[in-house]
Amino acid sequence: MKLWITGASGFLGQYVVAAALAQGHEVMAVVRPQTNAQRLSWHDHPRVQLVRLDLRQGRGLEAALAGADAVIHLAAVKSGDFYTQFAGTVLATENLLSAMAAQGIGQLIAISTFSVYDYINIKPWGLLDESAPLVENPKRRDEYTQTKLIQERLYREFERDHQAQVTILRPGMIYGRDNLWHSLIGAEIGPSRWLRIGGRSILPMSYVENCAEAIALAASSSAAIGQTLNIVDDELPTQHDYTEMLLRVTAEPPRLISVSWASLRLLAWLAGQVNHRFCADQARLPGILVSDKIHARFKPLRYSNESAKRLLGWVPRYDFSQAVARSCGESDLLAVAHDPAKSPQRTVVPLGGG
Amino acid sequence: MVTALKSAVIGTGVISKEHLQFLRHSDQAELVGVCDLSPAASRYAAEQFGAAAAYTDYRAMLDQAKPDVVHILTPPQTHQRLATDCLEAGAHVICEKPITLSYGDFETLWETAQRCDRHLIEDHNYRFNEPILAINQLIEDGSLGEIQEVEIRMALDVRNEGGRFADPNLPCPVHQLPAGVIHDVITHMAYLALQYLPSIDRVAAAWSNHGGGDLFKYDDLDAIAIGGSVHARLRFSSHTQPDCFSIIVRGTQGLAETDLFQPYLRCITPRSGGKQLSPLINQWVNGWELINASVSNFRRKVLQQTPYEGLHRLMAQTYSALSSGQAPPISFEDMARTSQLVEALLAQENRL
Numbered sequence: 162m163k164l165w166i167t168g169a170s171g172f173l174g175q176y177v178v179a180a181a182l183a184q185g186h187e188v189m190a191v192v193r194p195q196t197n198a199q200r201l202s203w204h205d206h207p208r209v210q211l212v213r214l215d216l217r218q219g220r221g222l223e224a225a226l227a228g229a230d231a232v233i234h235l236a237a238v239k240s241g242d243f244y245t246q247f248a249g250t251v252l253a254t255e256n257l258l259s260a261m262a263a264q265g266i267g268q269l270i271a272i273s274t275f276s277v278y279d280y281i282n283i284k285p286w287g288l289l290d291e292s293a294p295l296v297e298n299p300k301r302r303d304e305y306t307q308t309k310l311i312q313e314r315l316y317r318e319f320e321r322d323h324q325a326q327v328t329i330l331r332p333g334m335i336y337g338r339d340n341l342w343h344s345l346i347g348a349e350i351g352p353s354r355w356l357r358i359g360g361r362s363i364l365p366m367s368y369v370e371n372c373a374e375a376i377a378l379a380a381s382s383s384a385a386i387g388q389t390l391n392i393v394d395d396e397l398p399t400q401h402d403y404t405e406m407l408l409r410v411t412a413e414p415p416r417l418i419s420v421s422w423a424s425l426r427l428l429a430w431l432a433g434q435v436n437h438r439f440c441a442d443q444a445r446l447p448g449i450l451v452s453d454k455i456h457a458r459f460k461p462l463r464y465s466n467e468s469a470k471r472l473l474g475w476v477p478r479y480d481f482s483q484a485v486a487r488s489c490g491e492s493d494l495l496a497v498a499h500d501p502a503k504s505p506q507r508t509v510v511p512l513g514g515g
Numbered sequence: 516m517v518t519a520l521k522s523a524v525i526g527t528g529v530i531s532k533e534h535l536q537f538l539r540h541s542d543q544a545e546l547v548g549v550c551d552l553s554p555a556a557s558r559y560a561a562e563q564f565g566a567a568a569a570y571t572d573y574r575a576m577l578d579q580a581k582p583d584v585v586h587i588l589t590p591p592q593t594h595q596r597l598a599t600d601c602l603e604a605g606a607h608v609i610c611e612k613p614i615t616l617s618y619g620d621f622e623t624l625w626e627t628a629q630r631c632d633r634h635l636i637e638d639h640n641y642r643f644n645e646p647i648l649a650i651n652q653l654i655e656d657g658s659l660g661e662i663q664e665v666e667i668r669m670a671l672d673v674r675n676e677g678g679r680f681a682d683p684n685l686p687c688p689v690h691q692l693p694a695g696v697i698h699d700v701i702t703h704m705a706y707l708a709l710q711y712l713p714s715i716d717r718v719a720a721a722w723s724n725h726g727g728g729d730l731f732k733y734d735d736l737d738a739i740a741i742g743g744s745v746h747a748r749l750r751f752s753s754h755t756q757p758d759c760f761s762i763i764v765r766g767t768q769g770l771a772e773t774d775l776f777q778p779y780l781r782c783i784t785p786r787s788g789g790k791q792l793s794p795l796i797n798q799w800v801n802g803w804e805l806i807n808a809s810v811s812n813f814r815r816k817v818l819q820q821t822p823y824e825g826l827h828r829l830m831a832q833t834y835s836a837l838s839s840g841q842a843p844p845i846s847f848e849d850m851a852r853t854s855q856l857v858e859a860l861l862a863q864e865n866r867l
Contacts, residue, residue, distance in 0.1 A: 193684040215685040244529045245679060247556070255555045315555060445819045 163187040163228055164380055165266075167216060167257065168235035170196045173272070173335055175495055176373035177233060178203055182497040184377050189229055191216070191236070202495040216253035222260035231268035231380050232261060237312070243304045250308040251315070258319045267325040267512035268386075270379045271316045275333045275365055275391070276306045280456040289365070290465045291331075291389050301453040320387070323512045328385040330376055332392040333464065337369030338488045341407055345458050346400050347417075348449055355415040356449070359422035360401040362461040365393045368484035370494065371477040378473045390469040394477045394484075397464060406481075410489045422459050429455050518838060523548040523580055523606075525573045525597055526588035527560040530611055533823045534586045534830070535564040543834035548580040573597060577604040584609060584837065590688040591698070595620050598635065602627050607634040607837055609830070612702035616693060618854040625847060636833055636843050637850045639706045641760070643825035643832070646773035646780050650764055651710070653771050658784045660768030665711045667704045668750045668761045674726050674734060683730055693861055694722070695732030697751050703760075704749045705856045706849060711764060714742035715856050720863035725754060738860050749860070760822070775822050778815075779808035 164181050168174040169190035181188050182203060190203075191212045198204040198211055212225050216236055226232070234257060238249025261269065279294040299307040313329060320327040334345050342349075345364050347357045367375075375392050379385050398406070408414050432450040436442055448454045469475055479487060487494060522544040524534060538546045550570040551557040561569035570576040577585075577600065585601040587594055587610040595615050598608045608628070614637040615621040628635035641647060653659055673680040673696050680687050680696050692698035709715075720738035724731055736751040763772040769784030781804065786796040814820075829844060836843045 195683045217685050241677065241679075242529070244532075247559070251555050251559075252553055255553055311555065311559065440818060443819060444817045446817075 162230040162380060163189060164231055164233055164377075165189045165191065165212070165226060165229035166233045166235065167191045167253075168237065170198065170201060171235060172337070172340055173332075173369060173373060173376075174235045175201055175203075176337070176369050177235060177376050178209065179495045179497050180370070180373040180377035181233070181380070182206055182208055184374075184381070186377070186380065189225075191225075202493050203497050206497055207499055216256055217248050219256040219259065222256055223263045226260050226264040226266055229264075229266055231270065232257065232266060233270040233272070233376060233380060235272045235376075237272075237309070239305055241304075243307065246304045246308045247311075251311050254312050254315050258315060261325075262319070262323050262512060265512045267323060268380070269316065269319070269325060269327045270376060271313075271327060271329045272376065273313050273329050273331045273389075274305070274309050275331055276302070276457065277310050277313060277331065278457070280460050280462070281453050283460070283462060285461055287462055288465060289391075289462045291391055291468055298453075301451070302457065303448070303454065306457075325512060326386040328379050328382070328387070329389040330379060330392055330469075331389065332367050332372050333365030335367050335369050335372050336488070337484070338494065340369070341410070341488060346404050346407075349415070350418070353415050355417050357404060357417045357419045358400075358425055358449070358455075359459045359461075360399065360404075360419075362400050362422065362459055363397045363463065364400060364403055365462070365464045366397060366403075367392050367394050368477070368479055368481075368488075370487065371479055371484070374478060375469055375473055375475045378475050382473050384472045388468070388472055390472060391464070391466060392469050393464050393466045394481070395466065396480060398481050400459075402481075406485055410485065422461070425449065425455055425459065426452070519543055519545040520583040520834060520837060521545050521547045521581065522584045522586065523550065523576055523582035524560070524566075524586045524588060525550045525576075525601075526590075526611075527551040527553075527556045528588060531560060531586075531588045533821070533826050534588060534609075535560060535566075537827050537830045538586075539564045541831065541834065543831070543838060544584070547582055548576040550576045574600065577601065577606065582606050584834075587611065591616060591692060592688060595624055598624055599627050602631045602633045602635065605631065605633065607636070609636045609638065609833065611638050613637075613692075613698060613854070613857065614850060615854065618851070618858045621850065621854045625851075634837060634843050635850075636845045637702070637853070638826065638829070639702075639845050639849060639853070640823060640826035640829050641703050641707060641775055642710065643828040643844075644775055644778070644822065645824065646775065646778050647707070647710075647762065647825070649780050650762070650771045650773065653769075653782060653784070654711075654764070654766070658769060658782070659764065659766030659771060662711045662745055662764060662766045664746050664748075664763075664765040665708050666748045666750070666761075666763045667708050668748075668752075668759065668763075669700055669704060670752045670755045670757070670759045671700065672756060672758060673753045674731070681730070686730060690730060690732065694736075694857075695734075696753075697722075697733050697736050698857075700751065701736070701749075701857055701860070702853055704751065705860075706853045707762060708740065708747040708749060709849075709852050709856060712740060712742040712745050712747050715740055715852070715859060716743065717741045718856070718859045718863060720749075720860040722864045736860075738863070740856060740860070777808075777812055778822075779812075780804060 164186050169178050170192045187208045189210045189212050194213045238246045279296045429450050429452045436444045538544045546566045548568050549560045549566040550573045557569040585606045587597050601608050689699045718740045722733045723735040726734050734753040738749040740747045760775040771782045781801050783797050786793040788796050832844045
């Protein structure tokens with residue numbers, strides 16, 4: 162298949178391109194006009210065609226999609242104010258879906274996030290799977306959650322209005338080389354201190370190469386059409402295990418200041434009460450003092466990847482220790498052999514064709 | 516009983532949040548429509564701010580919703596066309612700055628408003644911020660004496676990587692304006708200075724691109740305008756931090772200064788203690804003001820209050836005027852002089 166992959170130079174996107182190539186696909190790798198593609202090992206792979214455009218602008222999109230069989234949509238904006246993220250995530254998706262409809266491309270693998278789940282209304286140690294409730298009041302979370310929820314709504318409308326084949330994948334926290342310290346184990350406070358929060362919670366994580374392989378597999382999986390699938394690895398580490406690993410592999414680790422999950426939860430509850438009683442809920446508090454946000458990061462829950470494994474035929478290739486070793490190693494993780502490979506076939510149904 | 520005017524908004528970008536919040540909460544307005552080229556953006560704005568309908572075609576909105584007032588919040592290049600159509604459809608127009616890209620275009624638009632018997636109002640929101648109103652009250656009371664100087668200084672990190680102005684992948688439309696990114700803010704600087712400038716007799720301006728590159732036309736402005744004996748300095752910098760929007764007004768008897776981004780009011784004026792005690796009293800009064808400002812600014816920060824408080828005040832006064840058939844708070848003179856000063860400064864672009 163010829164896959165049109167957006168966000169191809171991003172942290173996850175660059176691995177998805179490599180995984181798609183390894184699975185024998187041709188790739189149209191979409192990068193922003195000013196991206197330095199030379200740093201990506203696969204940039205000159207014979208089955209890669211670089212497509213330079215900015216999805217926030219609809220002009221030229223339809224023509225750029227010509228020849229693609231399916232789209233893997235990863236591009237999103239994770240920082241900046243609401244309007245910046247709205248433009249980079251929602252407007253970009255709207256432009257893409259409109260161009261796909263015009264071009265008659267009906268297969269979409271859409272990448273969402275665990276951030277859309279309503280953690281605060283899930284019981285501690287409960288199972289978070291695809292049936293878990295979605296955030297009811299997105300404004301209590303962050304701009305990323307708000308815009309990703311709007312984006313998912315656009316996906317399902319596209320599926321309904323155009324009889325398209327849409328698979329939504331929701332990865333957990335993706336980690337890998339240069340992305341090991343993350344927000345599920347605490348928060349940075351200054352350049353050399355790290356607030357370590359909790360310890361017993363299981364981390365809903367996916368090693369970037371495992372996650373990329375699942376995403377690439379979804380392109381040729383008929384069983385996943387119309388589904389929403391969570392992507393996390395097998396045998397997930399706890400916060401404690403993961404942090405201990407980080408301390409071992411980080412040359413100059415920050416000084417850790419430990420706070421228990423119960424203490425933080427109480428503190429955030431108190432801050433919330435003060436905000437409610439004295440500020441009419443209008444105060445913008447630091448994220449670690451907002452209950453809805455800390456539940457989404459630190460709450461102890463259980464996770465399942467059964468649906469993804471069953472419907473995609475996916476088995477996470479690297480376990481935790483292998484993932485850490487690869488993340489800290491020197492090998493080129495994006496290198497893909499130039500050997501001609503046979504592309505996995507799947508009947509491509511044009512839009513409106515059921 | 517207040518009669519609500521039917522209001523509509525075209526453009527749902529960053530500034531729309533302030534206009535829509537006003538419209539949502541005001542009993543002087545009924546939000547009948549929101550329009551944006553993006554269906555997702557117009558739907559989101561309509562849902563969030565309780566608009567009766569979302570549109571992607573402003574002409575359809577004018578036909579179907581028949582608004583009394585339209586807020587035009589789109590990029591400046593589109594203002595003239597949109598405002599003309601709205602005025603001809605029978606709606607008053609409240610337009611974001613700059614209302615047009617030249618004084619000639621403004622005159623044409625004003626003539627259209629006159630012909631259609633509708634009001635045309637450019638957003639001069641910072642004139643209605645509390646510190647500016649307080650300075651104007653001091654002037655009216657005679658506390659500063661005859662005004663001799665005004666300095667408007669704005670520092671904005673528009674070259675910040677990751678910011679909307681510095682993104683080379685999709686250049687922001689403001690880069691296409693005559694003064695580039697500075698055109699986005701020069702209207703504010705001009706109308707604030709013009710409050711104290713009786714005429715525009717002489718101007719000089721140094722427009723620079725200290726950061727270089729092709730994306731930014733200019734990133735720095737140092738300008739002087741003189742009217743009668745009053746000197747106004749307009750200074751924009753994208754290389755100094757922190758961000759500020761300071762105004763200093765100096766008269767024959769005293770001075771007043773503020774920063775609209777971190778509001779405070781510092782006044783050095785003759786006090787009741789006479790020449791001997793006034794300096795001491797000024798120290799104590801200003802120290803006390805600073806303490807109060809620190810507390811209120813902390814509160815503003817936590818409660819997410821923005822420097823757009825003046826916009827809400829301006830809108831309330833505008834809607835009251837429109838409802839009662841009185842003149843809006845922003846006059847033809849206000850807009851015309853602002854447009855003329857900006858044009859005069861732009862004409863100086865190659866003089867230094």
